[in-house]
Amino acid sequence: xxxxxxxxNNLKKQYxxxxxxxxxxxxxNYGQIVGLIGPSGAGKSTIIKLxxxxxxxxxxxxxxxxxxxxxxxxxxxxGYMAQSDALYGSLSARENLTFFAKMREINKKAIEPxxxxxxxxxxxxxxxxxxxxxxxxxxxxxxxxxxxxxGNPQLLILDEPTVGxxxxxxxxxxxxxxxxxxxxxxxxxxxxxMDEAELTDRVALLINGxxxxxDTPTNLKQQYGVDSIENVFMKAEGDM
Ligand SMILES: Nc1ncnc2c1ncn2[C@@H]1O[C@H](COP(=O)(O)OP(=O)(O)OP(=O)(O)O)[C@@H](O)[C@H]1O
Numbered sequence: 001x002x003x004x005x006x007x008x009n010n011l012k013k014q015y016x017x018x019x020x021x022x023x024x025x026x027x028x029n030y031g032q033i034v035g036l037i038g039p040s041g042a043g044k045s046t047i048i049k050l051x052x053x054x055x056x057x058x059x060x061x062x063x064x065x066x067x068x069x070x071x072x073x074x075x076x077x078x079g080y081m082a083q084s085d086a087l088y089g090s091l092s093a094r095e096n097l098t099f100f101a102k103m104r105e106i107n108k109k110a111i112e113p114x115x116x117x118x119x120x121x122x123x124x125x126x127x128x129x130x131x132x133x134x135x136x137x138x139x140x141x142x143x144x145x146x147x148x149x150x151g152n153p154q155l156l157i158l159d160e161p162t163v164g165x166x167x168x169x170x171x172x173x174x175x176x177x178x179x180x181x182x183x184x185x186x187x188x189x190x191x192x193x194m195d196e197a198e199l200t201d202r203v204a205l206l207i208n209g210x211x212x213x214x215d216t217p218t219n220l221k222q223q224y225g226v227d228s229i230e231n232v233f234m235k236a237e238g239d240m
Pocket of ligand 1: 015020038040043044045047
């Protein structure tokens with residue numbers, strides 16, 4: 001049986017009168033890239049925040065590495081990239097990376113080569129010593145992703161990691177995610193880019209607070225009788 005890295009059981013969440021998550025259950029297995037897609041405001045970020053225990057569910061629960069969340073030690077074993085960048089503007093990119101590498105308890109001697117490695121993945125090597133407050137939106141996204149990649153975590157949770165990133169670098173980043181997956185890293189990623197959803201091992205489609213489909217891209221296309229995940233999405237939304 002596949003090893004479960006994330007297990008989400010019957011999550012329900014309401015803000016005021018608005019039901020955001022009805023009854024959401026799904027899993028991320030070892031060495032899988034799972035894409036979470038859904039219309040804007042569907043509740044994708046909410047699922048992530050509840051999974052990590054950053055917000056409290058009305059009912060249901062989540063486990064990461066078999067541990068009931070929230071749990072601070074577990075957070076240290078994973079890389080998380082939030083939808084909004086949490087960076088120190090007055091510090092350089094290198095100083096930001098150093099700060100987060102220390103928080104992740106990366107060995108002192110390993111920090112410098114690790115910063116060089118992740119900077120290369122997101123193409124920020126030339127800009128490492130610039131202050132982050134002078135970065136463009138896309139550069140800030142890239143730095144946030146580099147921070148999530150520090151220390152080769154066993155789990156990555158990425159909330160729209162490629163927003164504002166140009167197509168060539170997007171491709172490079174997805175190649176890197178594929179390599180990490182092949183080394184056994186598990187990845188949960190939300191995206192609006194349907195071409196990216198095609199690159200995942202499984203796609204979960206969130207509409208109206210429910211996961212209405214959860215399968216491989218190939219099976220989903222077959223099930224909906226269409227030739228792209230974009231069309232799966234359109235058809236599923238149209239059926240609701
Ligand atoms: N703290 C909050 N208080 C009140 N409403 C909230 C809060 N957080 C989220 N919401 C609402 O919950 C719904 C789902 O938000 P969420 O950010 O999870 O959506 P999303 O699928 O990630 O959207 P997007 O793709 O646009 O990022 C939205 O209608 C949002 O306004």
